[in-house]
Amino acid sequence: MEILVCVKRVPDTAENEIEINSDGTDIDRDDLVYSVNEWDNYAVEEAIQIRDKVGGTVTVVTVGDDESEEVLRREMAMGADKGILLSDGAFEGSDGFGIASILKAAAGKGNYDLILTGAQADDGAAQIGGMLAAMLDRPYASLVNSIEVVDDKTMKIGREIEGGNQEMSEIQMPCVLSIQTGINEPRYVGIRGIRKVASVDIPVHGAADLAVDASAAGSAGAKVKRLDYFVPELGEGAEMLEGGMEEKIDKLVELLKAKGGLK
Amino acid sequence: MEITLTPPAKTFFALIPASVIYSLIPIIGISIFIYMMVIRLRPLQKAAPDVRFNNMRDRMYQLIKIWLLQYRQPRYMLAGVLHILLFAGFLVLGLRSLELIFVGIIPNFVLPGLGGAAGKIYGFLRSYAATWVLMVALIAMVRRGICKPARYEVPEKYGKSHTGEAVFVLFMICILVISESIFEASLAAAQTQNNLHAHFLPPVTLPWFFKAWMANASMPTLEWLHGLSYFMHEVTFFTFLCFLPLGKHFHVVTSLFNVMFMRLERGGVKPVKHGISDEKLDDLESFGVKKIEDFTWKHILDFYSCADCGRCSDNCPANAAGRPLSPRFISIKGRDVIFKKYPLLGKSSGNGGQPLIGKTYEEDEIWSCTTCGACEQECPLGIEYIDKIVDLRRGMVDEGLVPQSLQKPLRALEKRGNPWGKLEKKRIEWTKDLDEQIEIKELGKKAGAKTLFFVDSITSYDDRMQSIARSTAKLLNHYGADFGILGKAEKDSGHEVRRFGEEMLFQDLRDQNTEAILASGASCIVTSDPHTYNALKNDYSGLPKVEHISQFLMHQLRAGALDLKPVEDAAKVYAYHDPCYLGRHNAVYDDPRNVLDAIPDLKRVDMMRSRDRSFCCGGGGLMLFYEPEEEQRMGVLRVKMAAEAGANVIVTACPFCLVNMEDAIKVAGLEGQMEAIDLAELVAAHIK
Numbered sequence: 001m002e003i004l005v006c007v008k009r010v011p012d013t014a015e016n017e018i019e020i021n022s023d024g025t026d027i028d029r030d031d032l033v034y035s036v037n038e039w040d041n042y043a044v045e046e047a048i049q050i051r052d053k054v055g056g057t058v059t060v061v062t063v064g065d066d067e068s069e070e071v072l073r074r075e076m077a078m079g080a081d082k083g084i085l086l087s088d089g090a091f092e093g094s095d096g097f098g099i100a101s102i103l104k105a106a107a108g109k110g111n112y113d114l115i116l117t118g119a120q121a122d123d124g125a126a127q128i129g130g131m132l133a134a135m136l137d138r139p140y141a142s143l144v145n146s147i148e149v150v151d152d153k154t155m156k157i158g159r160e161i162e163g164g165n166q167e168m169s170e171i172q173m174p175c176v177l178s179i180q181t182g183i184n185e186p187r188y189v190g191i192r193g194i195r196k197v198a199s200v201d202i203p204v205h206g207a208a209d210l211a212v213d214a215s216a217a218g219s220a221g222a223k224v225k226r227l228d229y230f231v232p233e234l235g236e237g238a239e240m241l242e243g244g245m246e247e248k249i250d251k252l253v254e255l256l257k258a259k260g261g262l263k
Numbered sequence: 264m265e266i267t268l269t270p271p272a273k274t275f276f277a278l279i280p281a282s283v284i285y286s287l288i289p290i291i292g293i294s295i296f297i298y299m300m301v302i303r304l305r306p307l308q309k310a311a312p313d314v315r316f317n318n319m320r321d322r323m324y325q326l327i328k329i330w331l332l333q334y335r336q337p338r339y340m341l342a343g344v345l346h347i348l349l350f351a352g353f354l355v356l357g358l359r360s361l362e363l364i365f366v367g368i369i370p371n372f373v374l375p376g377l378g379g380a381a382g383k384i385y386g387f388l389r390s391y392a393a394t395w396v397l398m399v400a401l402i403a404m405v406r407r408g409i410c411k412p413a414r415y416e417v418p419e420k421y422g423k424s425h426t427g428e429a430v431f432v433l434f435m436i437c438i439l440v441i442s443e444s445i446f447e448a449s450l451a452a453a454q455t456q457n458n459l460h461a462h463f464l465p466p467v468t469l470p471w472f473f474k475a476w477m478a479n480a481s482m483p484t485l486e487w488l489h490g491l492s493y494f495m496h497e498v499t500f501f502t503f504l505c506f507l508p509l510g511k512h513f514h515v516v517t518s519l520f521n522v523m524f525m526r527l528e529r530g531g532v533k534p535v536k537h538g539i540s541d542e543k544l545d546d547l548e549s550f551g552v553k554k555i556e557d558f559t560w561k562h563i564l565d566f567y568s569c570a571d572c573g574r575c576s577d578n579c580p581a582n583a584a585g586r587p588l589s590p591r592f593i594s595i596k597g598r599d600v601i602f603k604k605y606p607l608l609g610k611s612s613g614n615g616g617q618p619l620i621g622k623t624y625e626e627d628e629i630w631s632c633t634t635c636g637a638c639e640q641e642c643p644l645g646i647e648y649i650d651k652i653v654d655l656r657r658g659m660v661d662e663g664l665v666p667q668s669l670q671k672p673l674r675a676l677e678k679r680g681n682p683w684g685k686l687e688k689k690r691i692e693w694t695k696d697l698d699e700q701i702e703i704k705e706l707g708k709k710a711g712a713k714t715l716f717f718v719d720s721i722t723s724y725d726d727r728m729q730s731i732a733r734s735t736a737k738l739l740n741h742y743g744a745d746f747g748i749l750g751k752a753e754k755d756s757g758h759e760v761r762r763f764g765e766e767m768l769f770q771d772l773r774d775q776n777t778e779a780i781l782a783s784g785a786s787c788i789v790t791s792d793p794h795t796y797n798a799l800k801n802d803y804s805g806l807p808k809v810e811h812i813s814q815f816l817m818h819q820l821r822a823g824a825l826d827l828k829p830v831e832d833a834a835k836v837y838a839y840h841d842p843c844y845l846g847r848h849n850a851v852y853d854d855p856r857n858v859l860d861a862i863p864d865l866k867r868v869d870m871m872r873s874r875d876r877s878f879c880c881g882g883g884g885l886m887l888f889y890e891p892e893e894e895q896r897m898g899v900l901r902v903k904m905a906a907e908a909g910a911n912v913i914v915t916a917c918p919f920c921l922v923n924m925e926d927a928i929k930v931a932g933l934e935g936q937m938e939a940i941d942l943a944e945l946v947a948a949h950i951k
Contacts, residue, residue: 012684031688035678078663185667187663187664187665188660188663188664188669189663190660190661190767190768191677191768192544192550244726245726
């Protein structure tokens with residue numbers, strides 16, 4: 001089975017202290033460390049597991065700058081067979097539709113039975129999977145938390161429904177799925193694994209290679225534009241506890257007791 | 264010597280001269296034994312290399328102390344004394360057994376050198392040895408079969424009890440000493456009956472009793488007993504010899520080598536592969552132990568040598584806390600894999616390329632170890648566990664089998680140099696609340712100092728542990744040390760990164776720190792964290808001298824500079840908890856105690872488990888992130904031990920111990936009755 005997994009390089013929310021920059025248009029990116037979007041890791045792990053069961057190849061693809069190569073290598077160290085970097089100055093400032101258009105073009109260059117995306121990105125809008133499926137005119141399922149390959153044309157997939165319910169569906173391939181965390185336990189990628197793939201060639205495709213129209217991608221084509229970015233003002237009723245860890249805990253326990261949350 | 268009974272060599276089995284049979288028995292026995300040894304040696308030849316033929320002088324010293332003198336045995340008094348007696352008996356009677364082999368071939372054979380006075384002394388000694396060996400074997404049988412100490416129990420998941428095997432071997436030992444004694448006593452009885460000069464049997468020994476018992480036996484009876492006892496002895500002896508390589512009694516053969524080749528240096532971890540330099544590691548196809556032959560030959564010898572005594576597991580804190588780890592079964596299961604894969608008869612049963620993890624060992628079993636070293640400290644045979652655990656973890660890391668709870672901190676260590684992913688520039692935040700008179704220099708191009716205070720991650724970032732950093736700085740300042748820190752150039756020492764099997768990440772951290780430390784120009788390093796101390800001292804190389812803060816304080820004490828205020832609260836009783844990486848791994852036991860005792864009016868008690876039998880608090884570094892399956896926390900057990908000792912303050916000398924103790928005090932519901940404090944904090948609070 002030929003599987004394409006779309007991944008994204010994001011500022012790691014666990015390892016950064018996110019602050020807004022002085023113009024208020026974005027976060028302060030000076031002191032950030034980046035990693036693979038968490039959901040994408042699960043998608044790649046799932047793709048690897050499917051490939052190990054039924055054979056085929058796993059290709060990881062990302063839209064980004066040179067530095068995004070790092071996340072492709074990490075996913076290749078996990079076990080993906082190929083990486084493709086989609087990078088071009090013309091892609092900068094793309095909105096969701098633009099990113100989906102670029103990915104659609106890349107997907108069109110291969111013969112993929114299955115395309116996976118993360119359900120959403122740390123800094124994203126959970127929109128790529130659905131748009132990509134529509135652009136490719138393929139069936140789509142979101143928030144997938146289990147996959148079972150039935151035969152070369154069919155898969156049985158599980159989806160988590162709000163309220164803790166589970167839905168099982170059958171889906172025809174080729175298709176697009178967005179993957180929820182918890183579908184598997186992504187394997188660890190050590191320094192050694194990354195070094196092993198350090199010299200593997202990763203092809204870079206630009207706008208011309210992909211024949212992406214400038215009106216679809218890039219800031220020129222973006223129909224959704226960010227106007228503002230800020231940490232919301234503290235509203236009434238929200239109370240920040242002050243003091244050391246012990247004090248905070250004591251105050252929290254007191255509050256919970258006062259409101260009947262603890263007996 | 265006058266002859267009254269026919270020597271075995273001159274008797275007949277039907278028409279066959281007995282000397283023929285008595286030549287065949289050893290030939291067959293020894294052939295089978297050699298065949299078994301060849302098979303048993305095969306996995307050692309296929310195993311990973313190891314460096315064990317170095318420091319032969321130290322190895323001989325260990326051999327005399329731990330093997331010959333059985334130095335570690337009396338740590339379990341009853342079992343230890345019994346073993347020492349049995350072992351001594353074996354050494355004494357081994358010579359006689361050798362002599363007896365030839366007695367069946369050459370009439371009245373005497374080993375060269377044992378003809379005269381030496382032989383008389385030896386005869387005297389061996390009669391007593393046979394006697395005490397029989398008594399010990401009987402007591403041991405009762406212990407194993409009836410008293411059944413809990414240590415020997417085999418939990419269901421690990422297979423069947425080994426009691427049958429143990430009792431059978433003890434039974435054979437009884438037969439050996441009884442038959443040898445009857446052989447000797449029957450001759451002496453015959454000599455006495457014939458008014459010949461009977462050879463002397465020392466009083467109140469086994470042969471002496473048998474001789475008294477046979478005093479009135481007829482000559483044919485004596486003749487029959489003499490022949491039969493010899494036959495029994497020979498058959499039992501070679502059965503015993505060939506039984507040894509089948510199970511836990513293989514240690515009788517391997518212990519000498521295992522102790523001789525046991526690890527000499529403490530604290531460190533074995534390299535990924537002996538003979539492969541760090542630069543060449545990238546070329547290795549696989550890392551760590553994945554299949555049985557990935558262990559080094561010494562580690563396979565360990566598996567053979569395990570006597571299944573259970574001392575390791577009895578001292579293992581993970582086992583005590585109900586984690587799925589019992590070091591004893593790391594050995595027993597490893598041995599079973601080898602026995603199956605390299606069978607004495609028939610074809611190898613399957614598990615050729617099968618991985619150990621998931622089949623023989625469980626992932627959680629291997630992650631459960633805190634590398635505290637209690638098992639290795641206890642093992643009377645010098646079996647190693649930490650290197651095996653680390654090697655298995657290296658294999659798991661290489662395969663990506665790392666629990667999610669550990670992946671996050673490992674990634675953060677890679678990206679930010681600390682397991683929480685906190686910003687590098689916040690490494691110096693602990694200095695903010697420091698006394699203004701204390702100047703903290705950030706060493707590097709602009710500033711230099713003689714002493715480098717290596718703070719390490721937890722002490723730099725954790726709100727509570729920052730107090731240890733401040734106390735240490737206060738002490739260094741008060742006692743006039745010219746010191747500084749690396750600031751944001753400092754990375755985690757990587758101590759647990761290495762012990763959790765992520766060798767390459769450890770090496771990255773090590774290289775960055777080494778560069779920063781050397782660039783600082785400091786000529787000595789002080790740290791308040793034993794894990795850091797151990798890493799810099801035993802995992803790194805080419806650094807200036809490293810000291811733990813307790814050692815720094817000890818210098819002040821020796822110089823008479825340690826002037827401390829008396830303890831104010833007379834109700835406080837202090838117990839010092841030995842951190843594993845200060846105590847067991849680096850033998851720093853007395854300095855912290857001496858420093859504590861230098862605080863006037865301080866009442867100090869020792870816990871039952873202290874010094875090299877200290878009980879791990881739950882582990883440090885990445886172990887704080889790991890979510891083990893366990894029935895209770897190690898720290899809770901430890902806090903209760905302190906309460907039992909009559910203490911109400913636990914003094915630690917390690918930030919991880921402090922985290923675990925403070926948590927445990929809360930979990931155990933001992934808040935208000937017990938507190939924990941770091942040595943540096945306590946001493947800093949008593950500066951005049």
